[in-house]
Amino acid sequence: MEREHLLDPKTIYLEPAVREFPRGRDVLARFPDAARIEVESHWKIPTLFEDATRAEDWLRIKREVLVLGVKKSLAMRPNGRSADFIAPSSSNGCAMACSYCYVPRRKGYANPVSVFVNIDGITRAIARHTEKLGPKLEPNSVDPTHWVYDLGENGDLSVDALVSDNVRDLVAAFRTIPHGKGSFATKHVNMDLLDYDPQNKTRVRFSLMPQRMAKLVDVRTTPIAERIAAINPFVEAGYEVHLNFSPVIVHEAWEQEWRELFQAIDDQLSPKAKAQLKCEVIMLTHNEDLHVVNMDWHPRAEEFLWRPDIQEQKRSESGMVNLRYRHGWKGRWLNQLLSWMKETMPYCGVRYAF
Structure with missing residues (x-):
């Protein structure tokens, strides 16, 4: 029932090579009634990604479409914030x-789940990379002892676990990688992950924001109270659990909402969870093209996300026009937020903030 609420594929787009991989055959077997459409590449599906009318059908596509492909590039990218490397x-x-x-922003007018079936190649690439690095000799803000790899930069692994065993395989792989640790952020509570036996080698970062705002902008995600309630069980199950306060959306009533969130977290966490907690x-950074897409399916959210009165344009390295809070104001608001958190949660270290 949980999977069908979020994902009930009626159509599966797949690269022909998917059938050559055990994981590909397994996923196809899970959804035997879904129509199958072969495509040249998981990135090149014109009827899905290049049709502007699809923006109005945003949510149905997410529920009813699944894409299967083979990950071509297995390179690691340096990060230095959430992780040492992006896997x-x-x-x-x-x-x-x-x-x-x-x-x-990079996919056009639809953004369903695309699952890569060459998971063995991905885990081997991570293991080889870590072996070449050797032990982490100097602590940094990411982790004091392990090289940390972000596993879910472009998706949510808790949801991916509803589709395949890729996430289980990643967690298992890090148990045997001496100097490595996996990490991913999530907005979905999937209690099946409690049985994955991470042995403190996988970090889960629960994304949190005030519930009133989350109800508006975190569409189809697990309610904030349930995410907070999951922290203690995940710590007990052997995960390192951190928090991801993201994105911080500034509006006229934000102080009260964030103070209430910090208090709710403090009230729920066990001493063990507090002792290992960081955030x-x-x-918020918004985007002009995404704003246009959102106006077709969720204009109410744009009243809070698109605030030219307190934002300024900044062109990204890829040439996109982004909106960020104005220089000077952003730093002041960030410091305010951190001071509110420190009053209620002085035990929570801040790994980075920007």
């Missing part, structure tokens, strides 16, 4: 529909 993604896209998500804080 090759085992997926792309998401069944949830957060209205600020950056992934659709990252990311202020």
Whole structure:
């Protein structure tokens, strides 16, 4: 029932090579009634990604479409914030529909889950990379002892686990990688992950924001109270659990809402969870093209995300026009937020904030 609420594929787009992989055959067997359409590439599906009318059908596509492909590049990219390196993604896209998500900016007018079936190649590439690095000799803000690999840059692994065993395989792989640790952020509570036996080698970062705002912009995600309630069980199951306060959306009533969130977290967490807790804080960045898409399916959210009165344009390295909070104001608001958190959660270290 949980899977069908988020994902009930009626159509599966797949690269022909998918059938050559055990994971590909397994996923196809899970959805035997779905129509299958072969495509040249998981990135090149014109009827899905290049049709502007699809923006109005945003949520149905996320629920009813699944894409299967083979991950071509297995290179690691340096990061230094959430992780030391960005690992090759085992997926792309998401069944949830957060209205600020950056992934659709590169995919056009639809953003369903794409699962990569060559998971063995991905895990071997991570293991080889870590072996070449050797032990982490100097602690940094990412982790004091392990090289950390972000596993879910372009999706949500808790949702991916509803589709295949890719996430189980990643967690298992890090148990045997001496100097490596996996990490992913999530807005979905999937209690099946409690049985994966991570042995403190996988970090889960629960993304949190005030519930009133989350109800508006975190479409199809697990309610905030349930995410908070999941922290203690995940710690007990052997995960390192951090928090991801992202994105921080500034509006007229934000102080009260964030203070209430910090108090709710403090009230719920066990001493064990508090002792290992750290967080990252990311202020909202919005995008002009995404704003246009959102106006077709969720204009109410844009009243809070698209605020030219307090935002300024900044062109990204890829040439996209982004909106960020104005220089000077952003730093002041970030410091305010951190001071509110420190009052209630002084035990929570901040790994990075921007």
